Amino acid sequence: MNDKDVEIFKQRIRECERWMKEQGMVSLLVFAHGSNLGPATKSHGYMRYLCGWDGHQNDTALIIRPGNEPVLVVTNIFALYFSQSYFWIKNVRFVKAAALGSELAAMCGQREENRCRLGTLGLGEMPVNSWLALQEGIRGCEMIDAAPHFDELRLVKDAHQMRRHQQAAALCDHLFETLAAEIKRPRPAYQLQAELEHRARYAGAEFCMTWLTVGPQADYCRFFKEECERTPQRGDQVLLGIYLMLDGYWGHAIRTGTMGQPSASQQRVFDTAQRMWQGMLDALKAGQNLTHVHDAAEAALAADFPEDQERVFRFRHGHGLGHSYEDPVSSLAFPQHYDLDRSARPNVAGRAGMLFEIHPNLFVPGVGGAAIGDMVALEEQGYSILTSYPRHHLDWAA
Incomplete structure (x- = not known):
């Protein structure tokens, strides 16, 4: 300190x-x-x-x-x-x-x-x-x-706080780079997680947890050894979610890719996540109700998978970020899909200096899963993205 x-x-x-x-x-x-x-x-x-x-x-x-x-x-x-x-x-x-x-x-x-x-x-x-x-x-x-x-x-972070969150974002980027290098050495997903979490602690993070979903069709966020024993192989989807805390400031990001070129269904579900991500950023504006940001993701999902709305699993598409993983007030605009009453959301207007994790996601049975997660700071005119690792559909085997 x-x-x-x-x-x-x-x-x-x-x-x-x-x-x-x-x-x-x-x-x-x-x-x-x-x-x-x-x-x-x-x-x-x-x-x-x-x-x-x-x-x-x-x-x-x-x-x-x-x-x-x-x-x-x-x-x-x-x-x-x-x-x-x-x-x-x-x-x-x-x-x-x-x-x-x-x-x-x-x-x-x-x-x-x-x-x-x-x-x-x-x-x-x-x-x-x-x-x-x-x-x-x-x-x-x-x-x-x-x-x-x-x-x-x-609710609003000053320049000093944003700089500290930028450091946490840079560490997230480093862990994506680490996975891209380490995944080429065949071993179970839980051992890859251990390597990532070691790198985060070595870099000074007081807390790091990851989920690493590996399989032909990504189904949900897999955290624990028993569900992460698969060794990534060609044709698998690989989704990595990073949660870390650096000197009390949260970093959080998600990336999606495959081992080799994606199949048509894998590409389809990723394309939807990409449209959800862009829609959320387009709706993120100072002075506008934050519920519109969540609704933009749901609208893109409904347009691409109109017949599967109840079958598609997803967790909340975003939340506030700060000294808490789900920072107070701003996170309430992003309900979980399993919340019984998703209509009772506060009318919280976006303000310059708010920090969010924007991570639209979908897991479609029989198709696959995808998620894109970035740390995004709201500004008076537009926004800035703190995480910078490529967010296109990644080829982890390349």
């Missing part, structure tokens, strides 16, 4: 304290999982946004009280030793995980006439035993969900 990062975090804490005073809040309590959970945690993004801390495999809490230095509470003794040498917050306290809830309650501030306003972030991911102890310890306090305030602050 460099001096510029530290100054940014200190400024965010100062702004947070001013907002808390306006709201009459005694304390803000932030609970967070570490980066080891990757896309499975939303709380981690709040912690990284406010102070940059990564608990890795351990839970952490941050307490902000106006007029006092912030307190970081760690549940691993080695995290305490690490913080003393490498982290900018100096008031760090070690608490055993089993006692976290009661200790946090005691630290959250003095109550006046048994009443206080306590802001919270990330408590929905807190373990039940900690939550129950916290609730008992702050009985009489009014708990205020601070997420709407901070979600708004996190």
Whole structure:
């Protein structure tokens, strides 16, 4: 963490304290999982946004009280030793995980006439035993969900944040290059994944996970050893999805290709993904409702596969990206196909400085699958694409 990062975090804490005073809040309590959970945690993004801390495999809490230095509470003794040498917050306290809830309650501030306003972030991911102890310890306090305030602050990235995401995008590009080289040495897909994830960690990423789907007809995103034992062979489709975090900033991208020249059906499904991708970018405009971006992908899919709408598997065609894999608010404009009510989407207008992962995808039984994923920053006039690895139909065997 460099001096510029530290100054940014200190400024965010100062702004947070001013907002808390306006709201009459005694304390803000932030609970967070570490980066080891990757896309499975939303709380981690709040912690990284406010102070940059990564608990890795351990839970952490941050307490902000106006007029006092912030307190970081760690549940691993080695995290305490690490913080003393490498982290900018100096008031760090070690608490055993089993006692976290009661200790946090005691630290959250003095109550006046048994009443206080306590802001919270990330408590929905807190373990039940900690939550129950916290609730008992702050009985009489009014708990205020601070997420709407901070979600708004996190929507638009400044130039510094974009540069950090650009570094994560460059690492994604490097991993595509790595696959293109390594896939020529025959071995199971899970061993190729291990090589990719090793390269990411070697380059400094604190988290990297991939899915690598290999077969004549790509059927879904395959993550685990048991489903990734096939060795790529001529005629196979090969789809690679990359999830990584570099110093708290997400990188994410997807590419599609075949081992050799694609068959007619493989080319057909890729051509649809390409039209979906272009349609989404054409609809991505500052001031326009973000739901139009998702709808553009669905319109292209329906035009090419009108009879297969219920049979075609797809995951969400995009989402916001930032300190969280699915950044708050902007991601809600992109529903999952399996959501029961896909019509209840917020009217969120695109703004310059928003960052998205645009990844239209389709998996058609009996035909094949395709996905194209890029990190895209919205600008006042148009957009810029952070990932640069070729996104045409790739020949991985070339």
